[in-house]
Amino acid sequence: xxxxxxxxxxxxxxxxxxxxxxxxxxxxxxxxxxxxxxxxxxxxxxxxxxxxxxxxxxxxxxxxxxxxxxxxxxxxxxxxxxxxxxxxxxxxxxxxxxxxxxxxxxxxxxxxxxxxxxxxxxxxxxxxxxxxxxxxxxxxxxxxxxxxxxxxxxxxxxxxxxxxxxxxxxxxxxxxxxxxxxxxxxxxxxxxxxxxxxxxxxxxxxxxxxxxxxxxxxxxxxxxxxxxxxxxxxxxxxxxxxxxxxxxxxxxxxxxxxxxxxxxxxxxxxxxxxxxxxxxxxxxxxxxxxxxxxxxxxxxxxxxxxxxxxxxxxxxxxxxxxxxxxxxxxxxxxxx
Amino acid sequence: xxxxxxxxxxxxxxxxxxxxxxxxxxxxxxxxxxxxxxxxxxxxxxxxxxxxxxxxxxxxxxxxxxxxxxxxxxxxxxxxxxxxxxxxxxxxxxxxxxxxxxxxxxxxxxxxxxxxxxxxxxxxxxxxxxxxxxxxxxxxxxxxxxxxxxxxxxxxxxxxxxxxxxxxxxxxxxxxxxxxxxxxxxxxxxxxxxxxxxxxxxxxxxxxxxxxxxxxxxxxxxxxxxxxxxxxxxxxxxxxxxxxxxxxxxxxxxxxxxxxxxxxxxxxxxxxxxxxxxxxxxxxxxxxxxxxxxxxxxxxxxxxxxxxxxxxxxxxxxxxxxxxxxxxxxxxxxxx
DNA sequence: GTGAAAGCGCTAACAT
DNA sequence: ATGTTAGCGCTTTCAC
Numbered sequence: 001x002x003x004x005x006x007x008x009x010x011x012x013x014x015x016x017x018x019x020x021x022x023x024x025x026x027x028x029x030x031x032x033x034x035x036x037x038x039x040x041x042x043x044x045x046x047x048x049x050x051x052x053x054x055x056x057x058x059x060x061x062x063x064x065x066x067x068x069x070x071x072x073x074x075x076x077x078x079x080x081x082x083x084x085x086x087x088x089x090x091x092x093x094x095x096x097x098x099x100x101x102x103x104x105x106x107x108x109x110x111x112x113x114x115x116x117x118x119x120x121x122x123x124x125x126x127x128x129x130x131x132x133x134x135x136x137x138x139x140x141x142x143x144x145x146x147x148x149x150x151x152x153x154x155x156x157x158x159x160x161x162x163x164x165x166x167x168x169x170x171x172x173x174x175x176x177x178x179x180x181x182x183x184x185x186x187x188x189x190x191x192x193x194x195x196x197x198x199x200x201x202x203x204x205x206x207x208x209x210x211x212x213x214x215x216x217x218x219x220x221x222x223x224x225x226x227x228x229x230x231x232x233x234x235x236x237x238x239x240x241x242x243x244x245x246x247x248x249x250x251x252x253x254x255x256x257x258x259x260x261x262x263x264x265x266x267x268x269x270x271x272x273x274x275x276x277x278x279x280x281x282x283x284x285x286x287x288x289x290x291x292x293x294x295x296x297x298x299x300x301x302x303x304x305x306x307x308x309x310x311x312x313x314x315x316x317x318x319x320x321x322x323x324x325x326x327x328x329x330x331x332x333x334x335x336x
Numbered sequence: 337x338x339x340x341x342x343x344x345x346x347x348x349x350x351x352x353x354x355x356x357x358x359x360x361x362x363x364x365x366x367x368x369x370x371x372x373x374x375x376x377x378x379x380x381x382x383x384x385x386x387x388x389x390x391x392x393x394x395x396x397x398x399x400x401x402x403x404x405x406x407x408x409x410x411x412x413x414x415x416x417x418x419x420x421x422x423x424x425x426x427x428x429x430x431x432x433x434x435x436x437x438x439x440x441x442x443x444x445x446x447x448x449x450x451x452x453x454x455x456x457x458x459x460x461x462x463x464x465x466x467x468x469x470x471x472x473x474x475x476x477x478x479x480x481x482x483x484x485x486x487x488x489x490x491x492x493x494x495x496x497x498x499x500x501x502x503x504x505x506x507x508x509x510x511x512x513x514x515x516x517x518x519x520x521x522x523x524x525x526x527x528x529x530x531x532x533x534x535x536x537x538x539x540x541x542x543x544x545x546x547x548x549x550x551x552x553x554x555x556x557x558x559x560x561x562x563x564x565x566x567x568x569x570x571x572x573x574x575x576x577x578x579x580x581x582x583x584x585x586x587x588x589x590x591x592x593x594x595x596x597x598x599x600x601x602x603x604x605x606x607x608x609x610x611x612x613x614x615x616x617x618x619x620x621x622x623x624x625x626x627x628x629x630x631x632x633x634x635x636x637x638x639x640x641x642x643x644x645x646x647x648x649x650x651x652x653x654x655x656x657x658x659x660x661x662x663x664x665x666x667x668x669x670x671x672x
Numbered sequence: 673g674t675g676a677a678a679g680c681g682c683t684a685a686c687a688t
Numbered sequence: 689a690t691g692t693t694a695g696c697g698c699t700t701t702c703a704c
Contacts, residue, residue, distance in 0.1 A: 003697055014675045019699065029673060046449040050395065051697035053386045054680050061429075069411045069418075072615060078405050082432055091446070093397075094430045096418055110427070113382040224619070253619050260621060279408060280614075283560070283589050285596065285621030339681055350691045355683065365689060387681035390696050 002045045010039045022047055053115060060090045062306060063111040066122040067099045071250075072278040073295065077122055077147060080299025088307050090117070101129040108137060118143035118306045118316075120299075126151050126191050143310050145302045149193050150319075157309075157316035159302045163193045163275075166291040166324035167200025170245055170273045173289075173326060175208045178335040179243040179271060185230050185255060186219045187247040197247050197275065216241075220251060227254020235262070242271060242335050249276035252288055252331075267333035277327050287329035294322045338381045346375045358383055389451060396426045398642060399447040402458040403435045408614040409584075409631065413458055413483060416635025424643050426453070437465040444473060454479035454642045454652075456635075462487050462527050479646050481638045485529050486655075493645075493652035495638045499529045499611075502627040502660035503536025506581055506609045509625075509662060511544045514671040515579040515607060521566050521591060522555045523583040533583050533611065552577075556587060563590020571598070578607060578671050585612035588624055588667075603669035613663050623665035630658045 008015040013032060021028045021036040028036070039045075053059045064081055066074050082092050093116065097103040104124075111119060119142055124130050126149055134154050137144050146158035174182050184201055187194040198217070205212045218234045220226035227246065231254060234241070246252040252274035256266065264270055266286060274281075277292035301320055309316035344351040349368060357364045357372040364372070375381075389395045400417055402410050418428050429452065433439045440460075447455060455478055460466050462485055470490050473480050482494035510518050520537055523530040534553070541548045554570045556562035563586060570577070571594070582588040588610035592602065600606055602622055610617075613628030637656055645652035 001697095005697080015698085016675060017673085019697095020674085023699080027673070032673080046445065048697055049450040050386060050389045051680095052699075054390050054682090054697075055699045057680080059386065069405070069414050070615065072408065072411075075405045075408075075411050078430065079432060082405075082430060086431065089446075091429050091431070091450070093427050094414065094418060095422065095427070096415060109382065110425075114385040114427070253616075256619065256621075278616075279406065280589075280616035280619070283592065283616070284619060285592075337681095341681080351681090352683085352692080353690060356690085359683080363689070368689080384681055387696095388683075390681075390698090391683045393696080 001048070002043050004045075004047070007036065007040050007043060007045050010043070011036045057115070058117055058310075059115045061093055061114065061116040062090055062303070062310075063093045063095065063107070063116045063119045064122065065095050065097060065104060065107055065119065065124075067125075068096050069094065072280065073148075073248075073250075073276060073293075074122065076279070076295035077299035077302075080296040080301075081120060081303040082299075084300045084303035085307065090303075090307055099123075099125050101127070101133065104130070105133055108133065112140070112142065117310045118145070120145050120147060120302050120306060122147040122299075122302075124149055124151070138315075141315065143306055143314075143316050145306045145316055145318075147298050147302045149191065152192055157305055157318050159298045159305065159320040159322070160193065161275075161293045161298075161324050162321045163196035164200040164203070166275050166293070167197035167245070167247075168204045169200075169324070169326055170275060170291050171201045171204035172208070173328075174243045174245065174271060174273060174332065175204065175210065177243075177271065177332055180210050181241050181243070182216070183234050183238065183241040183244045184217045185227060185234065185244055185246040185251045186217050187222045187251065189219060194247055201245060220254075222248050222250055224250050224254045224257070227251035228257050229254070231255040231258040235264075243332070244270060244272050246272065246274035249274050249278045249281045249288065249290055252281070252290070253284070256284055256288075267331050271332040271335075273332055275324060282329065284331075286331050289329045289331045290327055291324040292327045293324050297322060337384070338379050340381075340383070343372060343376050343379060343381050346379070347372045393451070394453055394646075395451045397429055397450065397452040398426055398639070398646075399429045399431065399443070399452045399455045400458065401431050401433060401440060401443055401455065401460075403461075404432050405430065407586075408616065409484075409612060409629075410458065412615070412631035413635035413638075416632040416637075417456060417639040418635075420636045420639035421643065426639075426643055435459075435461050437463070437469065440466070441469055444469065448476070448478065453646045454481070456481050456483060456638050456642060458483040458635075458638075460485055460487070474651075477651065479642055479650075479652050481642045481652055481654075483634050483638045485527065488528055491653075493641055493654050495634045495641065495656040495658070496529065497611075497629045497634075497660050498657045499532035500536040500539070502611050502629070503533035503581070503583075504540045505536075505660070505662060506611060506627050507537045507540035508544070510579045510581065510607060510609060510668065511540065511546065513579075513607065513668055516546050517577050518552070518579045518581055519570050519574065519577040520553045521563060521570065521580055521582040521587045522553050523558045523587065525555060530583055537581060556590075558584050558586055560586045560590045560593070563587035564594050565590070567591040567594040571600075579668070580606060580608050582608065582610035585610050585614045585617045585624065585626055588617070588626070589620070592620055592624075603667050607668040607671075609668055611660060618665065620667075622667050625665045625667045626663055627660040628663045629660050633658060 220230035281288040556566035617624040
């Protein structure tokens with residue numbers, strides 16, 4: 001590939017003038033600059049980012065680590081990250097982990113070896129190993145922003161949804177529709193944000209003078225199949241719930257499946273609300289009422305926080321909490 | 337960051353021995369190697385990929401350009417690409433274009449400047465500008481593999497679905513169920529693969545002695561809203577179709593929406609089949625019968641083809657055509 | 673406004 | 689099995 005010296009030679013200037021013409025055009029006389037640019041264009045010259053990174057110790061890459069891009073929760077986040085990053089001439093390196101700690105750790109190593117400028121960690125599970133990993137990254141001074149989930153004991157920058165509020169609002173909405181017996185299809189309570197959601201549910205019941213019952217909580221994971229199985233458990237044990245609050249859309253998808261197979265009509269026999277608003281939840285029958293998480297904005301803001309602090313050469317410390325928004329569709333109905 | 341010379345010094349060897357210990361361990365005595373590795377670990381040494389790339393002219397990056405990761409067609413492709421790439425210690429740089437030619441072109445420039453080793457182009461629209469861009473890339477000798485869409489006049493490597501066959505099978509399936517009046521909700525016929533699908537539809541009718549009628553083709557784009565609008569057009573003009581073949585799942589989603597709003601019951605009043613099998617089409621009511629494209633495999637194979645040819649230092653020339661598979665769910669029904 | 677020298681961290685090529 | 693030298697293409701620093 002043609003390099004800076006060739007251009008310099010053709011233009012009759014030193015290679016430094018060429019470098020300046022690209023990086024600090026104001027330091028080069030207009031005439032010289034135009035000449036250089038013309039020659040560069042004709043020669044198909046492109047500054048080598050690799051060589052530049054070598055000197056500057058900046059690569060303009062950010063690493064984006066997430067469990068699985070196939071999960072419809074993530075694509076919007078990725079899009080948000082990419083959109084902000086590209087505006088600032090950063091590129092995004094994407095990598096899936098399937099929540100495997102070993103993979104996560106080796107990715108971090110790989111990223112460091114590649115000299116990436118910062119990391120966005122989305123959907124980190126939050127176990128002991130994860131905490132260790134995150135602490136490690138922070139100790140190394142790599143700018144890092146968490147998305148969607150945070151780890152309580154670790155002082156890191158993050159962008160998350162107000163999970164307490166989202167669950168509170170969802171529950172409150174059901175109560176407003178007259179529901180009192182509201183089951184919960186819960187995601188793992190070992191994960192902080194789901195604890196927050198459960199607290200929101202309890203608080204809403206409490207504020208409406210409805211007694212909370214532990215037996216109404218049915219815990220699964222975050223998959224459609226788990227939603228299905230957990231719904232089955234619930235209906236095997238009780239048949240008098242008028243509504244279910246699912247902690248994520250995927251779990252609601254599973255509930256839909258169970259109901260379809262068992263002739264339970266949503267919303268006539270059962271109201272369903274959840275949290276997420278993934279792309280296709282609007283196309284279920286009936287369209288799913290859900291608390292929409294601002295996924296795109298989460299990605300966009302996380303990239304903004306990360307890149308701004310990279311530029312200032314400091315560790316990001318912003319903690320951003322976004323409100324979820326009720327998307328009223330047709331899976332909930334008034335009772336009595 | 338600690339470099340190769342520091343490790344060399346601590347280990348009492350030359351920097352080349354350290355380099356070899358990492359890159360060609362068999363050339364270093366076991367004793368020396370162990371010593372080096374121990375010191376490297378303790379010092380937190382990681383070879384700099386940037387410096388390595390500088391010398392070797394290989395970055396182990398591949399660029400993945402696609403219209404929009406939010407479109408559920410793409411995440412599985414991305415996952416396939418990432419899975420293969422990472423096995424070979426490559427990383428994927430992801431970028432969205434919204435089918436904007438300018439963005440595509442500037443991305444290619446950016447990638448070249450970054451010295452990426454190859455490009456995967458997914459869902460390229462196929463207009464004149466796109467053809468120009470692709471020709472340009474090929475002329476520059478950048479290893480490139482297309483996914484999902486190919487450009488007929490350009491001799492490039494690609495991985496696509498057998499679109500003719502997919503449409504043929506879909507249509508044939510409907511005919512087998514007794515349908516004869518089958519409308520088509522088509523994606524843009526200026527795009528080659530959709531022409532292929534239309535040919536498949538025609539061929540299946542022909543083979544079953546059903547006359548093809550041009551008026552039965554209703555063209556939209558590839559969005560849900562377009563599916564809705566196009567379905568509306570169709571039903572305004574005709575009310576006696578027993579089945580519709582939609583060229584992509586998104587269009588089918590739009591049809592579902594229209595039907596729900598107009599009390600047309602799928603599959604009792606209307607059978608619907610399409611092509612894609614995106615993640616959530618199984619969760620529509622009724623679950624969508626569709627020709628499943630092997631999206632993950634498309635991504636995986638494209639990465640394989642690309643990376644293998646990068647390693648052999650040649651331009652990829654494999655053209656891979658994958659069969660779509662009928663996923664029989666509940667949106668189609670026998671007539672009469 | 674422009675240039676010369678040095679060096680970022682590594683590997684290729686050659687030497688021992 | 690190990691070492692020496694040179695140089696990849698840039699930017700930083702200092703000089704004019």
